[in-house]
Amino acid sequence: MSSRTDLVVLDMAGTTVADGGLVEEAFAAAARHLGADPATMLDHVRATMGESKISVFRHLFGDEDKARAANTAFEEAYGGLVAEGRVSPLPGAAEAIAELRSQGRTVVLTTGFARVTQDAILAALGWGDLVDLTLGPADAGGRGRPYPDMVLTAFLRTGAVAAVQDIAVAGDTSYDMLSGVRSGARVVAGVLTGAHDRKRLEDHGATHVLGSVAELPALLARVERA
Incomplete structure (x- = not known):
């Protein structure tokens, strides 16, 4: 060997x-997109940093369609922040x-x-x-x-x-x-x-x-x- x-x-x-906390910002935007309160989710988001984002949303929403919608909203929000030069x-x-x-x-x-x-x-x-x-x-x-x-x-x-x-x-x-x-x-x-x-x-x-x-x-x- x-x-x-x-x-x-x-x-x-x-x-x-x-990225200066952009993950949390994008998660908050995704939660609001689905009518959820981001404050109730941030502890789980912080604990699972590094995990696949779709997996996190599956846990948070317990529904595949909602998880996919939230993941799409997250990626769009994060991409927008990246485009602003914030990485x-x-x-x-x-x-x-x-x-x-x-x-x-x-x-x-x-x-x-x-x-x-x-x-x-x-x-x-x-x-x-x-x-x-x-x-x-x-x-x-x-x-x-x-x-x-x-x-x-x-x-x-x-x-x-x-x-x-x-x-x-x-x-x-x-x-x-x-x-x-x-x-x-x-x-x-x-x-x-x-x-x-x-x-x-x-x-x-x-x-x-x-x-x-x-x-x-x-x-x-x-x-x-x-």
């Missing part, structure tokens, strides 16, 4: 991308990705958003060629985090490593950590730039906790030396 961690799977919002790279994120790739690692960006929203974020940041592959839940059979499907889809599609142990996963939420652990990744790194704190990340399986994704290249180098 290789001692190198040559496949790196990174979350977007909160990990590599700063930006987290400090050091693009540089860390470039460094990882210069080291010969394959880098994949994943999200709980729909493809149209993911593409809008990438376009707004000028990140069209930044990574080797981008994935959302629909690319992994419809199941997003906390399932490991997106990580395993990255493993299968890229062919970058021979074993799941040679994967590193990084994210800012408990669901990112669960997804990484369930995939069998050797490194499951939590970052403190997003939704959840150190304790929550560690309680859900983080092998390491970093101040930001900018620290990831150095961490992988240390892990491989060890």
Whole structure:
């Protein structure tokens, strides 16, 4: 088995991308679109940051048609906020990705958003060629985090490593950590730039906790030396 961690799977919002709370704004807009009170839902939204958005709406509304309508409203609201220029790279994120790739690692960006929203974020940041592959839940059979499907889809599609142990996963939420652990990744790194704190990340399986994704290249180098 290789001692190198040559496949790196990174979350977007909160990990590599700063969106300034746009997820909550878009959820609130979606709830109001269906005549619901956003205040009654925000605790669940915060607790499930990182999960596929359609899954969150299925839980909140308990009805497939309402969930799909809410998801469409969410994606439209979030896309509008992105178009206003309200997303930006987290400090050091693009540089860390470039460094990882210069080291010969394959880098994949994943999200709980729909493809149209993911593409809008990438376009707004000028990140069209930044990574080797981008994935959302629909690319992994419809199941997003906390399932490991997106990580395993990255493993299968890229062919970058021979074993799941040679994967590193990084994210800012408990669901990112669960997804990484369930995939069998050797490194499951939590970052403190997003939704959840150190304790929550560690309680859900983080092998390491970093101040930001900018620290990831150095961490992988240390892990491989060890």
